[in-house]
Amino acid sequence: LRSECKRGFFMVxxxxxxxxxxxxxxxxxxxxxxxxxxxHIAARLYSCGLPVExxxxxxxxxxxxxxxxxxxxxxxxxxxxxxGLGPTxxxxxxxxxxxxxxxxxxxxxxxxxxxxxxxGRHGGEISTADEKQAHIPAGADLIxxxxxxxxxxxxxxxxxxxxFLPGVPREMTLMLEETVLPALLALQEDTxxxxxxxxxxxxxxEAEVGTLLEELASPADGVSVAFCVxxxxxxxxxxxxxxxxxxxxxxxxxxxxRARALLDDWVFAEDDDTIDTVVAGLLQEKGLTLAFAxxxxxxLLAKRITDVSGSSAYFLEGAVTYSDSSKxxxxxxxxxxxxxxxxxxxxxxxxxxxxxxxxxxxxxxxxVTGIAGPDGGTxxxxxxxxxxxxxxxxxxxxxxxxFNGDREAIRTITAFSALDWLRRHLLAR
Amino acid sequence: LRSECKRGFFMVxxxxxxxxxxxxxxxxxxxxxxxxxxxHIAARLYSCGLPVExxxxxxxxxxxxxxxxxxxxxxxxxxxxxxGLGPTxxxxxxxxxxxxxxxxxxxxxxxxxxxxxxxGRHGGEISTADEKQAHIPAGADLIxxxxxxxxxxxxxxxxxxxxFLPGVPREMTLMLEETVLPALLALQEDTxxxxxxxxxxxxxxEAEVGTLLEELASPADGVSVAFCVxxxxxxxxxxxxxxxxxxxxxxxxxxxxRARALLDDWVFAEDDDTIDTVVAGLLQEKGLTLAFAxxxxxxLLAKRITDVSGSSAYFLEGAVTYSDSSKxxxxxxxxxxxxxxxxxxxxxxxxxxxxxxxxxxxxxxxxVTGIAGPDGGTxxxxxxxxxxxxxxxxxxxxxxxxFNGDREAIRTITAFSALDWLRRHLLAR
Numbered sequence: 106l107r108s109e110c111k112r113g114f115f116m117v118x119x120x121x122x123x124x125x126x127x128x129x130x131x132x133x134x135x136x137x138x139x140x141x142x143x144x145h146i147a148a149r150l151y152s153c154g155l156p157v158e159x160x161x162x163x164x165x166x167x168x169x170x171x172x173x174x175x176x177x178x179x180x181x182x183x184x185x186x187x188x189g190l191g192p193t194x195x196x197x198x199x200x201x202x203x204x205x206x207x208x209x210x211x212x213x214x215x216x217x218x219x220x221x222x223x224x225g226r227h228g229g230e231i232s233t234a235d236e237k238q239a240h241i242p243a244g245a246d247l248i249x250x251x252x253x254x255x256x257x258x259x260x261x262x263x264x265x266x267x268x269f270l271p272g273v274p275r276e277m278t279l280m281l282e283e284t285v286l287p288a289l290l291a292l293q294e295d296t297x298x299x300x301x302x303x304x305x306x307x308x309x310x311e312a313e314v315g316t317l318l319e320e321l322a323s324p325a326d327g328v329s330v331a332f333c334v335x336x337x338x339x340x341x342x343x344x345x346x347x348x349x350x351x352x353x354x355x356x357x358x359x360x361x362x363r364a365r366a367l368l369d370d371w372v373f374a375e376d377d378d379t380i381d382t383v384v385a386g387l388l389q390e391k392g393l394t395l396a397f398a399x400x401x402x403x404x405l406l407a408k409r410i411t412d413v414s415g416s417s418a419y420f421l422e423g424a425v426t427y428s429d430s431s432k433x434x435x436x437x438x439x440x441x442x443x444x445x446x447x448x449x450x451x452x453x454x455x456x457x458x459x460x461x462x463x464x465x466x467x468x469x470x471x472x473v474t475g476i477a478g479p480d481g482g483t484x485x486x487x488x489x490x491x492x493x494x495x496x497x498x499x500x501x502x503x504x505x506x507x508f509n510g511d512r513e514a515i516r517t518i519t520a521f522s523a524l525d526w527l528r529r530h531l532l533a534r
Numbered sequence: 535l536r537s538e539c540k541r542g543f544f545m546v547x548x549x550x551x552x553x554x555x556x557x558x559x560x561x562x563x564x565x566x567x568x569x570x571x572x573x574h575i576a577a578r579l580y581s582c583g584l585p586v587e588x589x590x591x592x593x594x595x596x597x598x599x600x601x602x603x604x605x606x607x608x609x610x611x612x613x614x615x616x617x618g619l620g621p622t623x624x625x626x627x628x629x630x631x632x633x634x635x636x637x638x639x640x641x642x643x644x645x646x647x648x649x650x651x652x653x654g655r656h657g658g659e660i661s662t663a664d665e666k667q668a669h670i671p672a673g674a675d676l677i678x679x680x681x682x683x684x685x686x687x688x689x690x691x692x693x694x695x696x697x698f699l700p701g702v703p704r705e706m707t708l709m710l711e712e713t714v715l716p717a718l719l720a721l722q723e724d725t726x727x728x729x730x731x732x733x734x735x736x737x738x739x740e741a742e743v744g745t746l747l748e749e750l751a752s753p754a755d756g757v758s759v760a761f762c763v764x765x766x767x768x769x770x771x772x773x774x775x776x777x778x779x780x781x782x783x784x785x786x787x788x789x790x791x792r793a794r795a796l797l798d799d800w801v802f803a804e805d806d807d808t809i810d811t812v813v814a815g816l817l818q819e820k821g822l823t824l825a826f827a828x829x830x831x832x833x834l835l836a837k838r839i840t841d842v843s844g845s846s847a848y849f850l851e852g853a854v855t856y857s858d859s860s861k862x863x864x865x866x867x868x869x870x871x872x873x874x875x876x877x878x879x880x881x882x883x884x885x886x887x888x889x890x891x892x893x894x895x896x897x898x899x900x901x902v903t904g905i906a907g908p909d910g911g912t913x914x915x916x917x918x919x920x921x922x923x924x925x926x927x928x929x930x931x932x933x934x935x936x937f938n939g940d941r942e943a944i945r946t947i948t949a950f951s952a953l954d955w956l957r958r959h960l961l962a963r
Contacts, residue, residue, distance in 0.1 A: 134586050136577025137762060137771075139568040143591075148565025157563050158598075162572075162589040169587075333566055342566075397854070403840025404833030407854040411832025414908055414941050416856070422864070423854030425826070425836040431851035431894060435864060465860060479843055512843050 122292050124150060125159035125181040127173055129188035129198055130272055134164040142187050142277055149281060154299040154346060155289055165189055170201035178262045183289055185281075188272030190255040192234035199241055199258075202269060206260050208242035215247055216256040223254045245269075248284045252276050257284070266292070298353045302361045304341040305374040307525050314339045317367050321360065327353075328360040337518045341368070373528055380524045381409050387531040388419040395527075396467035397423035398436050398457040400448065401475040401491065405520045421465045426457070436460030436472075447486070449474050451503040454492035458503075462496045469530070470496045471523050475506075477515045491519050495530060551721050553579060554588035554610040556602055558617035558627055559701055563593040571616050571706055578710060583728045583775060584718055594618055599630035607691045612718055614710075617701030619684040621663035628670055628687075631698060635689050637671035644676055645685040652683045674698075677713045681705050686713070695721075727782050731790045733770040734803040736954050743768045746796050750789065756782070757789040766947045767809075770797070802957055809953045810838050816960040817848040824956075825896035826852035827865050827886040829877065830904040830920065834949045850894045855886070865889030865901075876915070878903050880932040883921035887932075891925045898959070899925045900952050904935075906944045920948050924955055 128143050140162065147157045159180060163169045170189070177184045189198030203210045217239035224235050238255045241247075248257030248268065253276040260267045268285045270277045306314055311334055318341065321330050327347050333340040341364060345357040365372055374383045388395060397406045407423030410416055424435045429448060432438040438456040446452045454474045462470035475491030482488035489508040494501055506522060508515045557572050569591065576586045588609060592598045599618070606613045618627030632639045646668035653664050667684045670676075677686030677697065682705040689696045697714045699706045735743055740763055747770065750759050756776045762769040770793060774786040794801055803812045817824060826835045836852030839845055853864045858877060861867040867885040875881045883903045891899035904920030911917035918937040923930055935951060937944045 132760075132762070133573075134576060134589065135580045136573045136575065136586075137760075139570045139573040141568045144562075144565045144568040146565065147563055151564045156593075157565075158593075160563065160591040162591070164585075164587075331566070399833075399836075402837075403845070403849075404828075404836030404852055404854065405840075407833030408831075408837045411854075411856065412942070412945075414906075416832070420832075421857045422860035423833055423852075423856070424864070425833065425840075425852030425854065427840065427846050427852075428850045428894075434893065435851070435853070464863065465857075477843075513841070516841075 122155060122182045122289060123159075123180070124155055124157050124289070125161070125177050125184045126157050127170075127177065127184060127186045128160070128162040129165065129170060129186065131164040131195070133162055133188075142272060142274055145274070145278060146185060146187070146281060149286065150289070152299060152301055153286060153290060155293070165195050165197050167197040167201040167204065170198060171205040174202060174205035174267065177267075178265050181265055183292060184265060184267045185285060186267060186269045187277050190238065190257070190269065190271040191273075192232075192238055192254070196237075198269060202245075202260060202267070203242045206242060206262055206267075208244055208260065210240040211243045213239050213241050213245075213247065213256070216241060219250070219256055220254045248280050250276050251279055251283070259288075298348065298350050299344060299346045300353050300357050301345075302343045302357050303376050304343070304361070304364055304368065304372045305378070305380075306339040306341060306368055306371045307337060307373050307380070307521060308371045309339070311339050314341065314368070314371075318364060321364055321367070328356050330360075330364075336514065337521050370529065373525055380521060380528065381413050384410070384524055384528050384531070385413045385416060385419070387528065389415075391531060391534060393468040393531070394419050394421050394466075396421045396461045396465035396470045398432075398461035398470065398472040399423060399425050400427060400432075400457070400473060401477045402473045402516050402520050402523075403427065405516055406471065406473065406523060409520060409524065421467050422461075424461055424464075432457060432460075435464065437463070449476055449486055449490060449492065451492045451494075451505060454494040455496075455501050455503045458494035458496035459501050468497060469527070471527060472496075473519060473523055475515070475519060477512045477519075479512060489515055491515070491522075493519070493523050493526065495526060497530075551584060551611045551718060552588075552609070553584055553586050553718070554590075554606050554613045555586050556599075556606065556613060556615045557589070557591040558594065558599060558615065560593045560624070562591055562617075571701060571703055574703070574707060575614060575616070575710060578715065579718070581728055581730065582715060582719060584722070594624045594626050596626040596630040596633065599627055600634040603631060603634035603696065606696075607694050610694055612721060613694060613696045614714060615696060615698045616706050619667065619686070619698065619700040620702075621661075621667055621683070625666075627698060631674075631689060631696070632671045635671060635691055635696075637673055637689065639669040640672045642668050642670050642674075642676065642685070645670060648679070648685055649683045677709050679705050680708055680712070688717075727777065727779050728773060728775045729782050729786050730774075731772045731786050732805050733772070733790070733793055733797065733801045734807070734809075735768040735770060735797055735800045736766060736802050736809070736950060737800045738768070740768050743770065743797070743800075747793060750793055750796070757785050759789075759793075765943065766950050799958065799961075802954055809950060809957065810842050813839070813953050813957050813960070814842045814845060814848070816957065818844075820960060820963060822897040822960070823848050823850050823895075825850045825890045825894035825899045827861075827890035827899065827901040828852060828854050829856060829861075829886070829902060830906045831902045831945050831949050831952075832856065834945055835900065835902065835952060838949060838953065850896050851890075853890055853893075861886060861889075864893065866892070878905055878915055878919060878921065880921050880923075880934060883923040884925075884930050884932045887923035887925035888930050897926060898956070900956060901925075902948055902952055904944070904948060906941045906948075908941060918944050920944070920951075922948070922952050922955065924959060926959075 161173050189196045220235050241258045245258035245260045250256050255271040257270045257280050270280050328345045331342040343360050345353045347353040404425045410420050426432045429443050436457050437460045454472050457472035458470045472494045476488050478488035491506040494503040508518050590602050618625045649664050670687045674687035674689045684700040686699045686709050699709050757774045760771040772789050774782045776782045833854045839849050855861040858872050865886050866889045883901050886901035887899045901923045905917050907917035920935040923932040937947050
């Protein structure tokens with residue numbers, strides 16, 4: 106087990122469908138990209154109670170692919186294959202499948218019509234490269250690709266079913282959800298149910314979260330706990346499994362309540378919500394507007410807030426005041442203050458927040474000034490020194506931080522700290 | 535092959551050592567993390583002319599691990615195993631190796647001494663969990679772990695050698711470099727050398743880049759071409775391989791020159807350089823200062839420029855003017871212009887660039903206004919409509935774009951287009 110991702114215990118269920126995933130691509134074997142497709146497939150299957158048991162990876166080599174396919178017939182009940190269905194000559198998966206299952210490649214009319222609808226110019230004309238994608242092993246059932254030219258296909262061999270998907274993540278993901286997962290769930294003999302709940306935590310370290318949740322780590326009602334670090338967030342993953350849907354849901358609700366109570370307000374979001382979407386929701390709910398004045402984060406705060414669509418409803422403006430002169434001009438920071446206290450100081454942070462709030466007329470303003478490094482640190486103000494101010498109608502508060510890490514880590518955790526403070530401030534209003 | 539990452543041809547060398555990599559970890563089989571360890575190992579081996587031929591992955595299951603190990607004895611000359619050497623009960627790789635190779639686990643004094651030096655408190659006292667890591671299969675040679683408690687080990691079986699490494703990336707990486715790679719290179723019968731060169735291209739599509747480089751795709755002097763898409767960049771990867779270092783270097787230089795000539799000024803950076811570092815270098819070299827006025831990119835341009843350390847030398851300020859009122863106040867955009875033309879218009883883009891340049895006194899200013907979506911599009915100005923203006927001492931030019939994709943894609947390619955324009959402008963000065 107890698108130290109990045111620890112877990113308590115997980116239940117094992119021997120009656121489950123045996124699933125294998127075969128990843129195909131030279132770019133994987135040459136280490137050019139990490140296999141995020143497999144991680145996605147494995148996570149989706151696992152959350153449906155269908156853990157992957159075998160996972161070979163091969164390059165774009167027809168013989169090696171065919172050999173793996175043959176070997177999997179007896180070893181699995183279902184095999185998901187990704188990659189190698191594209192238009193170019195180095196996409197060899199369909200030919201390898203034809204070889205492995207002794208089903209010659211044939212022009213599939215339905216697949217061809219799909220390609221023409223998708224890629225066809227003037228009157229359905231398509232390139233030879235695109236037409237290649239319509240040649241699939243004889244008798245295979247098509248898997249519809251809603252966002253690309255390459256259809257997937259299903260081939261049965263003895264008691265095993267092979268699901269061939271393209272390697273393009275967006276296409277693979279949709280086809281997995283729409284066709285493969287429903288088919289696999291239908292294959293399953295029992296009806297064990299898995300549900301997961303993710304609590305996103307910011308503040309304590311992974312070890313501290315582990316200690317806080319120690320009592321949850323002992324199995325209760327088939328609920329397990331796992332931790333994952335996505336800097337600077339600790340994800341607490343609760344997973345309940347059982348045969349009765351209501352009992353599983355109930356166990357998970359109880360475990361989540363216990364975890365929330367133990368973690369207190371360190372939990373800033375649940376499941377797919379992020380600090381950005383939570384803050385966005387709170388601002389909208391309370392009808393408040395926001396402005397930023399950023400120095401060391403250099404626009405990262407504004408970028409994050411405007412990642413959320415519809416942000417123009419509450420985000421008025423951000424001033425990325427990297428130079429002293431811009432702090433004076435935009436934010437009305439007194440020149441004498443910059444000279445006396447320095448641009449990285451609690452006084453200047455406060456003046457920046459008040460300045461951008463006055464200028465923009467926003468309800469709330471956040472400002473950030475600090476030293477992200479690697480240069481610019483002093484004995485008195487080392488790299489990682491950060492001042493954040495929050496100003497509203499009544500007050501302006503400033504907090505002083507000292508963060509560790511490289512430039513990117515310091516900027517990331519600074520922006521996160523500012524947004525988490527904003528979240529807590531909005532909750533308390 | 536995934537469409538993200540295609541390649542022309544690669545040489546095959548049958549005399550090479552056959553290498554397999556076995557990844558171990560439940561967190562991989564559950565899809566909690568992508569296997570970046572494998573990507574790292576495969577890339578390092580590939581760059582040494584030692585491509586990985588087999589890559590199975592299994593969970594933390596002693597029987598499954600032992601079965602994979604036995605199967606690899608005849609299939610490979612060398613096997614690298616990562617994961618499952620940690621202190622906890624779910625780390626089962628050493629026990630599985632003991633089983634597979636019929637070598638009982640024994641307390642290894644050298645490994646124990648290492649753990650005591652590393653983790654020992656008061657007088658070398660260590661926990662039972664840590665001591666577990668000193669139990670390794672009898673007769674195995676240790677691999678020194680310079681940054682952690684878990685020693686690796688080497689077991690020979692018939693003609694194959696098995697290198698066991700921990701799964702913690704920092705530890706695995708160092709042990710790979712210090713012990714495993716030198717041992718593998720010593721195993722190799724020939725002394726082939728590989729060198730790579732990456733050209734980063736922005737503008738043409740992957741298909742267009744492929745067509746432009748068609749003549750390079752035919753093998754010449756042992757040089758191969760591969761394409762990788764890292765949106766919105768196309769990476770052209772040239773790779774030369776041979777037995778003579780000078781000849782390999784020479785082939786690569788020649789191929790890179792031909793590729794550069796064919797791709798013209800679409801190549802914005804080489805190897806590890808990015809558009810951000812290239813623009814930073816040009817601004818510094820020419821002693822020019824920069825300011826931004828951003829609407830739809832919402833701080834992304836400023837964030838990217840300030841990702842580069844030392845950016846305060848040339849980046850003065852960025853105005854993230856999301857509201858009309860901030861465009862009027864900060865950038866002096868006439869209210870009548872906003873009313874007449876709308877915030878997303880070439881006239882307002884130009885006024886924003888001129889406005890931020892006047893206010894900041896920068897040499898060059900870039901402005902961006904557009905509709906990133908998913909909402910806000912109209913028939914006349916659909917989602918993806920973007921205006922970018924570049925102002926300097928003499929002129930202000932505005933360009934109109936229509937980008938495809940979701941909000942993130944539109945923001946990303948907008949920022950990239952602005953920075954690439956700036957690069958071309960700086961080169962032409």
